[in-house]
Amino acid sequence: MVPAPLCESKHAILRLLKQCKSLKHLQCIHAQATIHGLTFTSSSAITKLLFTFTSLLSNPSLLSPPPSIHYALSLFHSISSPSTFAFNLLLRSLTFLSSPSQSLLLFLRMRRLSIPPDSHTFPFVLTACSRLAATAVFPIGRGLHSQALKFGFISDVFVVNTLITIYSSSNSISYARRLFDETPHPDIVTYNSMIHGYVKARDNDLNLVLARKLFDEMPARDVISWGALLAGYSQSGRFNQALELFDRMMIESALEPDDVALVSALSACANLGALDCGERIHEYIKRKRSKLSVYLITGLVDMYAKCGCIRIAREMFDESPLRNLFTWNAMIIGLAMHGHGELSMEYFNKMIMSGVKPDGVSILGVLVGCSHAGLVSTACKVFDEMECVYGVKREVKHYGCMADLLGRAGMIKEAMEMIAEMGMEGDEYVWGGVLGGCRIYGDVEVGEFAAKRLWEMKVKDSGVYSAMANMYAGARRWGDVAKMRDLMSHEKVMKNAGSSSILVDNC
Numbered sequence: 001m002v003p004a005p006l007c008e009s010k011h012a013i014l015r016l017l018k019q020c021k022s023l024k025h026l027q028c029i030h031a032q033a034t035i036h037g038l039t040f041t042s043s044s045a046i047t048k049l050l051f052t053f054t055s056l057l058s059n060p061s062l063l064s065p066p067p068s069i070h071y072a073l074s075l076f077h078s079i080s081s082p083s084t085f086a087f088n089l090l091l092r093s094l095t096f097l098s099s100p101s102q103s104l105l106l107f108l109r110m111r112r113l114s115i116p117p118d119s120h121t122f123p124f125v126l127t128a129c130s131r132l133a134a135t136a137v138f139p140i141g142r143g144l145h146s147q148a149l150k151f152g153f154i155s156d157v158f159v160v161n162t163l164i165t166i167y168s169s170s171n172s173i174s175y176a177r178r179l180f181d182e183t184p185h186p187d188i189v190t191y192n193s194m195i196h197g198y199v200k201a202r203d204n205d206l207n208l209v210l211a212r213k214l215f216d217e218m219p220a221r222d223v224i225s226w227g228a229l230l231a232g233y234s235q236s237g238r239f240n241q242a243l244e245l246f247d248r249m250m251i252e253s254a255l256e257p258d259d260v261a262l263v264s265a266l267s268a269c270a271n272l273g274a275l276d277c278g279e280r281i282h283e284y285i286k287r288k289r290s291k292l293s294v295y296l297i298t299g300l301v302d303m304y305a306k307c308g309c310i311r312i313a314r315e316m317f318d319e320s321p322l323r324n325l326f327t328w329n330a331m332i333i334g335l336a337m338h339g340h341g342e343l344s345m346e347y348f349n350k351m352i353m354s355g356v357k358p359d360g361v362s363i364l365g366v367l368v369g370c371s372h373a374g375l376v377s378t379a380c381k382v383f384d385e386m387e388c389v390y391g392v393k394r395e396v397k398h399y400g401c402m403a404d405l406l407g408r409a410g411m412i413k414e415a416m417e418m419i420a421e422m423g424m425e426g427d428e429y430v431w432g433g434v435l436g437g438c439r440i441y442g443d444v445e446v447g448e449f450a451a452k453r454l455w456e457m458k459v460k461d462s463g464v465y466s467a468m469a470n471m472y473a474g475a476r477r478w479g480d481v482a483k484m485r486d487l488m489s490h491e492k493v494m495k496n497a498g499s500s501s502i503l504v505d506n507c
Contacts, residue, residue, distance in 0.1 A: 047083075069093075208232055262284075400432075
């Protein structure tokens with residue numbers, strides 16, 4: 001506790017606030033100041049309390065337990081005539097405390113009281129806006145943009161950068177680019193914000209092309225610039241381009257890649273099956289990182305598992321003290337992909353026992369593993385318990401996996417009953433699973449029905465025609481076999497050619 005005599009004057013409380021090192025200490029000072037009536041006679045003293053509280057927010061380790069919004073609001077409401085500075089302090093507090101809606105309501109109150117915002121106001125309010133739900137970001141962001149224009153702060157580089165982020169996150173990439181082009185002196189953060197916007201809006205090839213063009217035009221790049229474009233390539237399936245960019249970063253740049261860049265490169269290696277490249281990245285990580293983050297561990301487990309090195313993936317996973325849902329999913333899916341259905345189920349059970357709640361990807365991994373291993377009863381049990389036990393909503397991809405599993409097991413009737421009760425339209429994977437089962441067991445009637453549904457979806461896969469031709473041939477319906485071949489020719493469907501790839505001199 002703070003000795004009472006030390007809090008008997010405004011000057012004494014100000015000296016104590018300068019020495020404040022924790023939230024508990026601040027609250028003790030506040031209590032003593034209240035006892036002596038200072039908080040009711042001095043607005044500046046309360047403003048200083050709020051300033052100290054806001055300063056403590058920048059170091060969360062000093063705030064134990066985490067503060068509530070009510071404490072910041074109670075300090076602010078004790079100020080008789082709050083200034084722009086006081087409003088900014090509370091806006092900062094609310095932003096740090098993840099209360100975006102209250103931040104924006106406070107800004108609205110500030111404008112209704114005709115208290116002018118300054119250069120510090122908009123960064124806080126815009127940051128709060130960027131944390132809103134996606135549907136609210138764009139209209140509120142536009143309103144704040146007009147306010148920034150009105151008060152002459154649109155030239156502030158932080159305001160511009162945050163607005164670009166807001167427009168990008170609300171799928172308004174054209175607004176973001178227009179703002180970028182109107183910025184006379186964009187800094188490296190401005191470029192990064194725009195590149196990140198293009199990467200997030202990767203709904204077509206053009207956005208990634210524009211991101212790369214902007215990246216190449218940058219006068220200087222930091223590790224975030226490289227990481228953003230790497231993530232864009234990796235997440236959009238351009239794995240070769242991701243590895244080419246990573247190699248360029250390692251050769252041309254003096255910067256060390258951060259976790260985003262490393263995980264993006266590992267993901268590209270995993271999807272390409274480029275084990276040698278993945279091992280080189282792992283060696284680099286071991287040289288440069290004394291301690292691995294959970295993101296790097298997950299990336300390494302995923303890479304080794306997808307490249308077929310299940311033993312190494314398991315060793316890394318089992319020896320790691322850091323695991324999150326994505327780490328568990330990487331291990332479960334890696335095992336499932338390589339036919340280790342029972343092991344996949346074992347790790348799923350371990351995940352549940354450790355208190356990690358599964359998601360749709362976890363369940364899908366288990367179902368795929370069971371499908372490859374023929375564990376029909378296990379898969380049916382997990383599928384039945386998805387919603388009632390694990391709280392995971394069934395999606396069409398789960399039905400597709402079950403259709404494939406039941407079809408492989410010859411349970412065509414059960415698969416059709418499940419599809420009838422699923423409450424949503426089956427996609428090509430659902431009906432493809434049924435058709436695959438019909439091809440194996442020669443069920444021509446159900447196979448025709450599944451093929452018809454696939455053709456209605458405009459599926460041009462030659463496998464549908466081949467499956468039907470094989471079934472007709474097995475039933476000695478040679479006329480229908482000929483019809484399938486004629487139909488393939490008429491629809492210009494080409495048979496998928498098998499292919500493989502090898503590395504020659506690491507190329």
